[in-house]
Amino acid sequence: MEFSKYIPFWDELTQEQQRGLTDAAVSREVAAGTIVHNGSADCLGLIVVQEGQLRAYALSPEGREVTLYRLFERDMCLFSSACMMRNIQFEVTISAEKDTRLWVIPPEFYKGLMEKSAAVANYTNELLASRLSEVMWLLEQVMWQSFDQRLASFLLEESGLEGTSHLHLTHEKIAGHLGTAREVVTRMLRYFQSEGMVQLSRGTVELKDEKKLALLRDR
Amino acid sequence: MEFSKYIPFWDELTQEQQRGLTDAAVSREVAAGTIVHNGSADCLGLIVVQEGQLRAYALSPEGREVTLYRLFERDMCLFSSACMMRNIQFEVTISAEKDTRLWVIPPEFYKGLMEKSAAVANYTNELLASRLSEVMWLLEQVMWQSFDQRLASFLLEESGLEGTSHLHLTHEKIAGHLGTAREVVTRMLRYFQSEGMVQLSRGTVELKDEKKLALLRDR
Secondary structure, eight states, X not given: OOGGGGOTTGGGSOHHHHHHXXXXXXXEEEOTTOEEEEGGGOOOOEEEEXXXXXXXXXXXXXXXXXXXXXXXXXXXXXXXXXXXXXXXXXXXEEEESSOEEEEEEXXXXXXXXXXXXXXXXXXXXXXXXXHHHHHHHHHHHHHHSOHHHHHHHHHHHHHHHHTOSEEEOOHHHHHHHHTXXXXXXXXXXXXXXXXXXXXXXXXXXXXXXXXXXXXXXXO | OOGGGGOTTGGGSOHHHHHHHHHHOEEEEEOTTOEEEEGGGXXXXXXXXXXXXXXXXXXXXXXXXEEEEEEOTTOEESGGGGGGOTTOOSOOEEEESSOEEEEEEOHHHHHHHHHHOHHHHHHHHHHHHHHHHHHHHHHHHHHHSOHHHHHHHHHHHHHHHHTOSEEEOOHHHHXXXXXXXXXXXXXXXXXXXXXXXXXXXXXXXEESOHHHHHHHHTO
């Protein structure tokens, strides 16, 4: 499918802006595991996902991770061009979870569009508002939910995303998503296993009782 | 001082838009302690603070609070008109911490301005980006910092805000700012006292060693 179909505000642009955007956008393919954007170390540009899956996460000073949100087909990400907006004062790392094809729109070009076009600026507002909603959701989870609820919620979400109850996930990786230590994950997964909710084996977690996990999550 | 001086994008508006905005904005005075905006229960409109101090916070299902950010003179707040933006899916409560004079701009009027004017939409982007930065800062504090660091950071911030080291704050109130239980605050304040960092008395906390508190915060 062509580039223009991935740009929600395409029809609101002038022909000249459409040509400029098409010329400015760079197509890239990245393999699963690649770091696409590394905090404030670079100012890559806006990412538009064509296909695949990206993960945006925050890093602690000690290198602990917590997943902020995922990006799927047609999703756009602003924070890989934070240099473009002076009020963005935090760092996000973005890595590919699956082999991914994406476009990068250079920050200066996007900034120019946004300053001229109310449609582009309003679309950017919507993007910021939905990222803010995701971060608020995470904050509320961390503040008000206990770790067993967060883990149950994460396992159910992953299972939905992958379309299988047999998840290939190490305890280390789960810890990285949830911003905690591996030992904490291992202890809780063993408790889930003793309650019949999951079955553990090397590098995998199998969900055995999704109903019980959902009850725990929504408690 | 007149209304137009509080509107950062005033000069970018047409004369007609300036007149419309002046007519639409409603001036209000609220006493300290008043709930100005109550989650999704209302869609008040955009708040522009003329003078005073507001606090924006999230509430847990059990009624626990955590302070998200403060609003001072000239600050604008969008989330009291979340109904205006379909991607804002979280609730914020806003209350007056001091007697406050403010203007309210009706959500429909602001939305109309934003859709027509790239300048207003770009200003809204900056607002969203700085709120997102504040929420990310809080998330990182909660995820990566221990409670003693967060408490030290809060006491130093309050002291800077009030311009005094003698703070009128109950343990209950501190707990509400930091999203925890009163007992947790009391225990940590007593430890701070035993270390000579604060002096406690009924309803007050006096900072005795700001340098030591800052060292703890930045550890």
